[in-house]
Amino acid sequence: MSDYDWSVYDRNWGDWHPKRQGDHLIEELKLHGDPIALAWFPHNSLPSKLETHIYKGELKMVHCQFMQRARFRGETYILEEDKSNPGPPVCNGDAYTGLCEVNPRLGPGLVHSRTDPSAGVSTRLGIFGSPAASRRSLINHYHIVPQDIQYLAIAPLSNCPFDPDVVTIVCDPRQATMALRALQYHSGLAAIGETGPGTCSSSWVATLLTGEPRYSLGCHGVFGTMGIDPTEVCVSIPGEQVPTMCAVLETWREKGKQMFTEEPPNEERDFIHAPYEGPYRAHARIQHERGEEKPEPEGERYIPWAERRKKKN
Structure with missing residues (x-):
């Protein structure tokens, strides 16, 4: 029309x-x-x-x-x-x-758990360990x-x-x-x-x-x-x-709402580097934004997690 x-x-x-x-x-x-x-x-x-x-x-x-x-x-x-x-x-x-x-093999739970031997495909592990687990996911979660x-x-x-x-x-x-x-x-x-x-x-x-x-x-x-x-x-x-x-x-x-902050993540944070006995205050970032004195520098070298893990193993 x-x-x-x-x-x-x-x-x-x-x-x-x-x-x-x-x-x-x-x-x-x-x-x-x-x-x-x-x-x-x-x-x-x-x-x-x-x-x-x-x-x-x-x-x-x-x-x-x-x-x-x-x-x-x-x-x-x-x-x-x-x-x-x-x-x-x-x-x-x-x-x-x-x-x-x-795929007709999806409903029975086969697509994500078992390869098809009739198709000449070798065995390999799928997303789920069994057809039952695959069917549960399909019924409860898939759209x-x-x-x-x-x-x-x-x-x-x-x-x-x-x-x-x-x-x-x-x-x-x-x-x-x-x-x-x-x-x-x-x-x-x-x-x-x-x-x-x-x-x-x-x-x-x-x-x-x-x-x-x-x-x-x-x-x-x-x-x-x-x-x-x-x-x-x-x-x-x-x-x-x-x-x-x-x-x-x-x-x-x-209206000035800050969405993203640029402080470094994870092990770069000051509170990770602070020794067990301090000195550090949890709200040091806010203090710094207010122009107050920064936390005192760390008293000992911080050992990164990966390095400590390597020594442990």
Whole structure:
């Protein structure tokens, strides 16, 4: 229907349109790479203006790899069912997002616990030690989009041509903490995190299906296939909640709330170096900020943990 007015369904973002959201989050959270916008389109629901983004290239990858390209290369992809999938063996992520059928061995608990002898594959240890453990995790923790999806749209939030259902931020734990605290600033509701299922299932798919922010510490696929840094985590936020988060971050900056401190971590801290008998006061940082005298220097050399551990062994 050529005169079908898709714009009726466009979301009114007010002052916080997706481009501004993306630029704002990069600036305020000091992100490395763009937040990733995601949207799911069942059959006959893709606006005609987006058809030009349907991916027909030669890259055969799973969706999380396209997410990384959107994050770092600024590219937009609309993946159609399994047409860009490289085929097994990779992972079940595209099935969790609804782009293709779930492996028939997943339900019985075999995919993550036992290789298939009929396929001529040698034995190796999986994510779970038994089919029973795999089934428990699948029933209690995995989130899987029903296979009624035709397209999964992926774009950098700062240059996103569609209304995001979910925004995924790949960041370090401190950035994740500030993002989630901004979300709970007015609601008081804590975010839920699950580690164990695939990150696609426990983060962005869970957020789509529950309407709640979800984070994950990672999985084999997110580090091995998607290739995020081992120091990074994934935080997914419902698209409709991102303007609230951005507005809170803006308020914090305007009113002088300090989000990030630059004191050195772990063994570089003064209180680690202080001898057993002192001298040191726990609030020395506050004293220093007030212009008061710094703690007295340590009286003996601190032996780093790794060095002490080596001597012990």
